[in-house]
Amino acid sequence: xxxxxxxxxxxxxxxxxxxxxxxxxxxxxxxxxxxxxxxxxxxxxxxxxxxxxxxxxxxxxxxxxxxxxxxxxxxxxxxxxxxxxxxxxxxxxxxxxxxxxxxxxxxxxxxxxxxxxxxxxxxxxxxxxxxxxxxxxxx
Amino acid sequence: xxxxxxxxxxxxxxxxxxxxxxxxxxxxxxxxxxxxxxxxxxxxxxxxxxxxxxxxxxxxxxxxxxxxxxxxxxxxxxxxxxxxxxxxxxxxxxxxxxxxxxxxxxxxxxxxxxxxxxxxxxxxxxxxxxxxxxxxxxxxxxxxxxxxxxxxxxxxxxxxxxxxxxxxxxxxxxxxxxxxxxxxxxxxxxxxxxxxxxxxxxxxxxxxxxxxxxxxxxxxxxxxxxxxxxxxxxxxxxxxxxxxxxxxxxxxxxxxxxxxxxxxxxxxxxxxxxxxxxxxxxxxxxxxxxxxxxxxxxxxxxxxxxxxxxxxxxxxxxxxxxxxxxxxxxxxxxxxxxxxxxxxxxxxxxxxxxxxxxxxxxxxxxxxxxxxxxxxxxxxxxxxxxxxxxxxxxxxxxxxxxxxxxxxxxxxxxxxxxxxxxxxxxxxxxxxxxxxxxxxxxxxxxxxxxxxxxxxxxxxxxxxxxxxxxxxxxxxxxxxxxxxxxxxxxxxxxxxxxxxxxxxxxxxxxxxxxxxxxxxxxxxxxxxxxxxxxxxx
Numbered sequence: 290x291x292x293x294x295x296x297x298x299x300x301x302x303x304x305x306x307x308x309x310x311x312x313x314x315x316x317x318x319x320x321x322x323x324x325x326x327x328x329x330x331x332x333x334x335x336x337x338x339x340x341x342x343x344x345x346x347x348x349x350x351x352x353x354x355x356x357x358x359x360x361x362x363x364x365x366x367x368x369x370x371x372x373x374x375x376x377x378x379x380x381x382x383x384x385x386x387x388x389x390x391x392x393x394x395x396x397x398x399x400x401x402x403x404x405x406x407x408x409x410x411x412x413x414x415x416x417x418x419x420x421x422x423x424x425x426x427x428x
Numbered sequence: 429x430x431x432x433x434x435x436x437x438x439x440x441x442x443x444x445x446x447x448x449x450x451x452x453x454x455x456x457x458x459x460x461x462x463x464x465x466x467x468x469x470x471x472x473x474x475x476x477x478x479x480x481x482x483x484x485x486x487x488x489x490x491x492x493x494x495x496x497x498x499x500x501x502x503x504x505x506x507x508x509x510x511x512x513x514x515x516x517x518x519x520x521x522x523x524x525x526x527x528x529x530x531x532x533x534x535x536x537x538x539x540x541x542x543x544x545x546x547x548x549x550x551x552x553x554x555x556x557x558x559x560x561x562x563x564x565x566x567x568x569x570x571x572x573x574x575x576x577x578x579x580x581x582x583x584x585x586x587x588x589x590x591x592x593x594x595x596x597x598x599x600x601x602x603x604x605x606x607x608x609x610x611x612x613x614x615x616x617x618x619x620x621x622x623x624x625x626x627x628x629x630x631x632x633x634x635x636x637x638x639x640x641x642x643x644x645x646x647x648x649x650x651x652x653x654x655x656x657x658x659x660x661x662x663x664x665x666x667x668x669x670x671x672x673x674x675x676x677x678x679x680x681x682x683x684x685x686x687x688x689x690x691x692x693x694x695x696x697x698x699x700x701x702x703x704x705x706x707x708x709x710x711x712x713x714x715x716x717x718x719x720x721x722x723x724x725x726x727x728x729x730x731x732x733x734x735x736x737x738x739x740x741x742x743x744x745x746x747x748x749x750x751x752x753x754x755x756x757x758x759x760x761x762x763x764x765x766x767x768x769x770x771x772x773x774x775x776x777x778x779x780x781x782x783x784x785x786x787x788x789x790x791x792x793x794x795x796x797x798x799x800x801x802x803x804x805x806x807x808x809x810x811x812x813x814x815x816x817x818x819x820x821x822x823x824x825x826x827x828x829x830x831x832x833x834x835x836x837x838x839x840x841x842x843x844x845x846x847x848x849x850x851x852x853x854x855x856x857x858x859x860x861x862x863x864x865x866x867x868x869x870x871x872x873x874x875x876x877x878x879x880x881x882x883x884x885x886x887x888x889x890x891x892x893x894x895x896x897x898x899x900x901x902x903x904x905x906x907x908x909x910x911x912x913x914x915x916x917x918x919x920x921x922x923x924x925x926x927x928x929x930x931x932x933x934x935x936x937x938x939x940x941x942x943x944x945x946x947x948x949x950x951x952x953x954x955x956x957x958x959x960x961x962x963x964x965x
Contacts, residue, residue, distance in 0.1 A: 303537070303540055304525035304528075304529055304531075304537060304538070304541050305525060305541075305545070306525075306609075306614025306615050307614075307653075308614060308654075309654045309655055309741070312858075313857055313858055313861045316854075316858050329960075329961070330614055330961075331537065331614075333536065333537065355525055355541055355545045356540075356541075356544035356780070356781070357539075357540030357541045357544055358540075359540070359892075360540030361539075361540050384778070384779060386780055386887055388887075403745050404743075404744065404745045404778050405744055405745055405746055405778075405871070407865045407875070408861060408865055409865065
């Protein structure tokens with residue numbers, strides 16, 4: 290049986306328009322064989338969570354360089370749980386100060402990728418974690 | 429006689445940037461045979477390759493202008509006064525994202541964004557308080573504002589009038605450059621066409637009432653940040669410039685009546701010599717475009733005057749103190765290239781907005797270059813270098829290729845609508861990332877010479893309470909102002925928006941009643957429709 294491709298939703302919550310990073314990640318994940326949906330800019334947490342459910346993705350990736358991440362990222366996670374998508378892997382990038390990592394980890398965001406992260410590190414993280422999640426489901 | 433020994437080199441090929449300009453081992457007079465003497469020329473003389481001013485920095489140094497703004501107006505006002513005291517010679521305002529995109533601080537999309545990337549300005553009241561104790565008649569102020577530039581300039585004019593300033597003597601810049609927003613910076617809310625109408629309304633208003641004001645700052649910086657090469661930066665920026673000139677001519681304006689108020693904005697990367705060549709090429713190209721294509725007669729219309737910001741993308745979160753060295757090299761390139769004003773980034777900006785100490789180092793970097801290095805004592809000191817002249821020509825020819833491509837598509841707007849510019853830039857960005865990932869391009873501290881444990885760096889924090897504070901301020905304003913008057917002026921804005929009249933006077937009247945950025949933008953959204961872009965990957 291063919292293995293299902295990993296499906297990824299990438300989105301920019303809030304008003305930040307810096308999209309060089311997320312576009313590079315989109316290409317990187319696609320080159321690594323994943324199916325990537327780039328939802329675009331200027332999205333509310335509600336729009337991102339709904340799209341993640343509708344598109345039935347395995348991974349939600351968000352990026353924020355404006356400093357609004359501590360309000361926006363946890364809100365998306367919360368909404369995903371409410372809508373029954375709490376099992377999706379959430380990864381984030383942007384300008385995220387180290388002191389915010391524990392709080393993001395606490396809501397279940399473990400993949401945090403700051404400036405200078407090689408693309409391979411992100412793709413490997415996603416592949417490994419999605420693999421683990423589907424193993425969990427089987428057992 | 430023995431054959432010359434083959435000397436092994438440490439790389440197969442030496443390239444300037446990602447677009448692959450091959451750098452030779454050494455440059456000789458043979459490399460500049462094609463360079464015409466009159467294309468190099470003298471400072472202050474057409475085509476201004478060496479400098480637009482005959483005496484360069486010997487008569488006046490560049491303006492040291494640090495882009496800054498965060499939190500509430502009180503905090504930003506304090507930072508401005510601090511920078512002024514430290515010897516900064518011009519101000520540069522960073523606005524929060526809601527202000528830049530036509531939302532008030534209490535809009536649902538503003539959640540989490542208030543005061544974060546810039547200062548929160550909702551109404552004229554905020555603008556008045558921002559400049560408390562700073563006489564606008566005596567300072568030069570640059571404002572990074574685009575989609576809502578006309579509204580914000582209206583507020584600035586009203587605030588300056590309240591201080592008793594003569595509007596015709598105000599000096600400064602509004603970025604007011606919407607084309608690159610659709611390519612790279614992404615703060616727009618209307619479709620390109622009505623947006624350009626606002627841009628040109630502002631420009632023609634300034635040409636009549638504010639002769640010392642730069643009515644637009646045509647920007648390559650953000651395209652470079654998004655991944656453009658040096659040649660793409662020049663080509664696409666000058667293409668934008670051409671489009672704005674055409675839009676003004678279409679309004680019936682005469683070229684020499686507005687062109688001298690057009691200014692530009694470029695990035696400075698760390699590859700010093702390539703950047704110097706880039707600035708020289710851009711100056712020469714713009715002069716020729718204005719003279720030959722648009723038949724300008726006033727030399728001031730042909731002068732490419734520009735601001736430079738050292739490139740934010742090159743800052744690393746790893747070993748942040750190394751950024752001081754990067755910024756120094758970039759600032760040096762900007763000065764050797766002959767910029768009119770300069771912002772130097774702070775070493776901690778890959779992680780957060782800068783602390784006061786980090787900003788001080790950034791400003792001191794400019795002062796050391798100005799007063800200790802000696803590079804500002806003679807004009808265009810690299811002019812005549814075989815390598816720099818040859819590279820100047822090469823960038824000119826590559827940038828000309830991009831201008832021609834854009835021309836063929838029918839101008840910048842069409843090229844953007846077709847996704848051409850975005851795709852070219854995205855490809856360069858991806859190629860660069862691949863080079864970094866494969867370590868062909870070494871980034872010290874990131875893909876080589878890494879530290880196991882990065883020490884903690886002190887960072888500026890913007891409190892979440894600011895949002896609440898700003899919302900309360902806004903609520904109070906809405907309760908205290910004369911809402912009948914607000915309503916009447918907003919209706920006037922709407923009426924003018926659908927006519928051919930210049931919108932600036934109606935906007936000035938509206939902001940004077942304390943109508944907010946969000947309220948005025950809502951009228952424009954209603955009139956022209958909200959714009960959402962197709963995402964180009």
